[in-house]
Amino acid sequence: MQKRYHKQFLILLILNYCLFSAGYGQINEQYSIKTVVIDAGHGGRDQGTSGKKAKEKDIALAIALKLGTYIEEYLPEVKVIYTRTTDVFIPLNERADIANRNNADLFISVHLNGNKDTRAYGTETYAMGLHKTKGNLEVAKIENSAILFEEDYSTNYEGFDPQSAESYIIFSFLQNTFLEQSLNYASFIENEFETRALRKSRGVKQAGFLVLWKTTMPSVLIEAGFLTNPREERYLTSKDGQEYIASAIYRAFKNYKVAIEEKSKFVAKIDSSRIISQTDSIRFKVQIASSGNSISKKSEFFKGFENIEEFKINNNFKYTVGSSSDFEKIVAYKKIIEENFPDAFIIAVDKSGKIIPLSEALKLINN
Ligand SMILES: [Zn+2]
Numbered sequence: 001m002q003k004r005y006h007k008q009f010l011i012l013l014i015l016n017y018c019l020f021s022a023g024y025g026q027i028n029e030q031y032s033i034k035t036v037v038i039d040a041g042h043g044g045r046d047q048g049t050s051g052k053k054a055k056e057k058d059i060a061l062a063i064a065l066k067l068g069t070y071i072e073e074y075l076p077e078v079k080v081i082y083t084r085t086t087d088v089f090i091p092l093n094e095r096a097d098i099a100n101r102n103n104a105d106l107f108i109s110v111h112l113n114g115n116k117d118t119r120a121y122g123t124e125t126y127a128m129g130l131h132k133t134k135g136n137l138e139v140a141k142i143e144n145s146a147i148l149f150e151e152d153y154s155t156n157y158e159g160f161d162p163q164s165a166e167s168y169i170i171f172s173f174l175q176n177t178f179l180e181q182s183l184n185y186a187s188f189i190e191n192e193f194e195t196r197a198l199r200k201s202r203g204v205k206q207a208g209f210l211v212l213w214k215t216t217m218p219s220v221l222i223e224a225g226f227l228t229n230p231r232e233e234r235y236l237t238s239k240d241g242q243e244y245i246a247s248a249i250y251r252a253f254k255n256y257k258v259a260i261e262e263k264s265k266f267v268a269k270i271d272s273s274r275i276i277s278q279t280d281s282i283r284f285k286v287q288i289a290s291s292g293n294s295i296s297k298k299s300e301f302f303k304g305f306e307n308i309e310e311f312k313i314n315n316n317f318k319y320t321v322g323s324s325s326d327f328e329k330i331v332a333y334k335k336i337i338e339e340n341f342p343d344a345f346i347i348a349v350d351k352s353g354k355i356i357p358l359s360e361a362l363k364l365i366n367n
Contacts (some may be wrong), residue, residue, distance in 0.1 A: 031264035033106060033257045035079045036071060037099040039211065040064035041111035041221075044089025046149045049114030049142065051233035057087065059236050063224060064110045066246035070255060078257075091150045093157070096214040106185065106256075107219035108249065109211050113226045121229040122200035123193045126221040127182035128213065129206030130172040137168060139223065140207035145171060147299060149208060157210060171208035173314060177353035181218035181260070188252035188259075189222060196251065197244040199225065216352055222249065247358045281351045282361045284330035285309065285320035288341040292316060303340050311355060318355070320347065327365065 015089040017324045040061040042048035048056025061084070081102050083095045113124070124139075131137040144162035147153040154160075161167045176182075186204040195202040206337050212219045224245050225232045235241035288302070295301055297308045302319070311318040322333045330346055337344045348361030 008179075032261050033078060034226065035081060035083045035094075035102055035104045035255070036106045036108065037083065037104040038064045038068050039083040039095050039099075039100065039107065039109040041109060041143070041211075042146060043084050045085055046089055046146050048146070049112060049227055051114075051227035051237075052230065054112075054227050054233050054237045056114070056227060059112050059224075059227065059242070060110045061074075061085075061087070062242050063246050063249075066242055067108070067110070067249050067253075070247060070250035074250070075254065075257070087358065089149060090148055091156065092211045092359075093214060096213050099215050099217060099219070104217050106253070107215045107217055107223040108211070108253075109209075109219070110220060110249075111223050113139065113223040114228045116227055118226075118228050118230065121226050121232045122202040123190065123225055124202040124205055124223045125186040125189045126205050126207055126209060126212075126223070127179060127186050128171070128174065128176055128209060128215075128219060129179065130174075131207040132205070133333045136205050136207040137165065140168070140209050143206075143221070144210045160210065162210070168208045171213075174208075174213075175310065178216075178218040182220055183245075184259070185252065185256045185353035186216060186220045188256050189220065189249055192252045193224075193245075197248040199245075234303075263269075272302045282356075282365055283323050283325055284327055284361070285347050285349060286322050286330060286337050287318055287320045287347045288337060288345050289319045289346045291315055291319075295319065303350065305340075311349075313355065318347075325365075 040057070040063075041299060042057035042060060044057075046057065048060065050056060057115065062090050065085065068082060072082050073079055081098065081104065083098050084090050084336050095109070096107075113120070126136075126139070141162055144160075147157060147160075147162055150156065160170075183204060190201045193199040209221050212221055225236050227233050227236060236245070288305075289295070292315060294310065294312075297310070298299075301309050307321055307323075309320045309323070311320065318340050320329060321337060324330045324333070327346075334344055334346055346358060348356050348358050350361075
């Protein structure tokens with residue numbers, strides 16, 4: 001029995017090696033940030049929030065253009081794409097589409113905050129996710145109300161009602177593949193705001209912003225200050241203030257770029273699977289369990305298997321092992337897994353980390 005276990009373990013080790021390294025051997029280029037999409041919030045008939053004089057759409061555009069100029073000047077290897085460079089209305093889903101179509105490596109949405117309490121001030125940077133506080137939900141509600149200026153918003157956003165708290169529940173089911181990187185960049189930004197631009201940082205947060213919903217790359221939404229606060233409005237309206245804010249976002253971008261590219265060099269040496277997962281559209285995995293409750297990856301239930309990945313769908317947790325873009329390899333892997341988990345089966349996951357029907361995945365890879 002003991003011997004058999006060893007043999008099985010060895011086969012698993014070899015297979016794991018194949019699935020996580022050899023299968024991805026064709027990748028020899030290291031990941032680098034090539035394209036950034038800068039999204040100035042609102043525009044045209046959608047003015048966003050406003051202060052005594054300043055309109056959000058104008059301040060957001062001024063900061064976005066300055067940010068793009070800094071990137072073009074100091075990091076000429078990076079392509080800058082704007083969702084708008086003039087005072088025009090652009091639907092939220094179109095903004096995400098622009099980033100997806102251009103295979104952007106990062107999406108930066110620039111906004112200004114507003115609050116009934118005119119004393120509120122400071123900066124906050126958001127990644128997509130479920131809000132943890134009512135305040136964060138309120139910010140998302142206000143920003144998402146931009147879709148009310150769109151003609152077909154109920155069809156374009158799958159019936160989403162920006163004003164109803166219930167609508168935001170969908171974000172708790174979201175599989176956010178790029179959350180870690182988004183939070184990482186967000187924290188670089190808030191750090192620069194605080195230490196260099198000397199703003200009050202209200203921190204890195206999460207909430208369900210429609211503009212970030214469908215992007216397929218790390219994405220953040222910046223609230224660069226409150227236009228409803230008279231002092232902050234003066235700062236954000238001034239040339240100096242806008243330059244400080246834009247250069248803080250620029251420096252955060254440069255630091256993030258260096259960090260990501262260094263990490264990619266390191267990862268490329270030891271395990272190229274993580275890089276591949278960004279370029280490969282479909283991955284196959286072996287599902288070994290599903291449960292109504294979250295199970296610790298260290299639980300005995302998983303019989304010592306490592307590389308357990310958890311997927312949360314509605315109120316169900318699914319657990320998988322292995323990962324390959326090669327369907328035949330995962331079929332071989334499943335046969336081994338079946339010795340421990342007789343009911344194991346193969347599932348497919350798309351680029352955004354969402355489980356898709358196997359038949360659809362096979363059709364896609366055979367095209
Ligand atoms: Zn806004």
